[in-house]
Amino acid sequence: MRLVFPHPWNVSPEEAAAIQQELAQQVVRQNAVAIEAVRYVAGVDVGFVGDMARAAVVVCEFPSLRPAAQSLAQVPVSFPYIPGLLAFREGPAVLAALEKLDLWPDVFIFDAQGIAHPRRLGLASHMGVVLDWPSIGCAKSRLVGQFTAPPAERGAWTPLTDGQECIGAVVRTRAGAEPLFVSIGHRVNLETAVELVLRCTRQYRLPETSRLAHMLASRGTLPSDALQERLF
DNA sequence: GCGACAG
DNA sequence: ATCTTGTCGC
Numbered sequence: 001m002r003l004v005f006p007h008p009w010n011v012s013p014e015e016a017a018a019i020q021q022e023l024a025q026q027v028v029r030q031n032a033v034a035i036e037a038v039r040y041v042a043g044v045d046v047g048f049v050g051d052m053a054r055a056a057v058v059v060c061e062f063p064s065l066r067p068a069a070q071s072l073a074q075v076p077v078s079f080p081y082i083p084g085l086l087a088f089r090e091g092p093a094v095l096a097a098l099e100k101l102d103l104w105p106d107v108f109i110f111d112a113q114g115i116a117h118p119r120r121l122g123l124a125s126h127m128g129v130v131l132d133w134p135s136i137g138c139a140k141s142r143l144v145g146q147f148t149a150p151p152a153e154r155g156a157w158t159p160l161t162d163g164q165e166c167i168g169a170v171v172r173t174r175a176g177a178e179p180l181f182v183s184i185g186h187r188v189n190l191e192t193a194v195e196l197v198l199r200c201t202r203q204y205r206l207p208e209t210s211r212l213a214h215m216l217a218s219r220g221t222l223p224s225d226a227l228q229e230r231l232f
Numbered sequence: 233g234c235g236a237c238a239g
Numbered sequence: 240a241t242c243t244t245g246t247c248g249c
Contacts, residue, residue, distance in 0.1 A: 046239075048240055081240075083237040089240095090239070112238050122238065143238045176249080181238080218240090 001099055004132040009092050010078060016088045017119065024121040026129045032187035033107055033134050033196070038062045041200055042105035043209025044097075044127075046090040047217035053077045055093035056216035058209060059103045063199060065208045069103035070216060083143065084118045087126040094127055107134040107188060109200065109209050113143050114183035114193070116160055116168035128186025135185030136193040137168070138210060142181055150179055157182075157194055169194050173201040180205065 113122030114137025128135030168183030
């Protein structure tokens with residue numbers, strides 16, 4: 001794993017925001033992901049155990065969505081939770097988990113925002129830029145932006161805007177359930193991001209990749225029945 | 233000053 | 240994020 005844009009993580013909130021402003025200029029919103037060519041998609045999530053941040057990555061084959069690899073890493077928490085600065089709290093753990101990953105995916109889906117962020121550099125975009133790898137932001141709630149609720153049917157979506165700029169999509173991944181906030185992470189355009197998130201989602205609100213990564217991050221292990229689909 | 237605020 | 244089972248509602 002090579003960091004294209006390495007930078008210090010042990011910084012003050014002010015320095016963190018300054019770093020985001022610089023890295024935000026490196027985000028590529030143009031698409032570099034042909035869905036037909038995607039073979040592996042990875043879900044990334046972070047959980048907390050006492051004062052340790054535990055990052056989990058689960059790579060699934062696409063479009064079957066069968067788990068193909070996983071990795072876990074635990075690092076001491078060294079930054080508080082501050083809206084807009086999540087990457088400085090979870091980023092180090094994520095990078096540690098990616099360091100151990102032995103099956104690199106074509107694209108990462110994060111449980112966080114991409115460019116739908118005050119400085120257009122949410123955790124998904126931040127990781128995408130430092131790794132210079134395709135990434136998508138897929139959060140369960142809004143950080144910034146305005147929107148009108150999308151129709152109740154699965155697949156429906158409305159734009160998430162900030163002033164005149166479209167910063168993401170509010171996507172209904174499951175009929176009747178609360179929508180997800182999808183945004184460009186890095187090297188994936190919004191249309192492709194929305195399509196990929198929908199194609200990674202089955203009967204639940206969250207993409208299978210995110211669900212598995214969440215289970216792994218919070219419980220430390222994947223339920224055997226989740227892996228039953230003959231995988232690792 | 234007041235309210236909002238990914239995980 | 241985390242503390243936590245059953246329960247109210249569509």
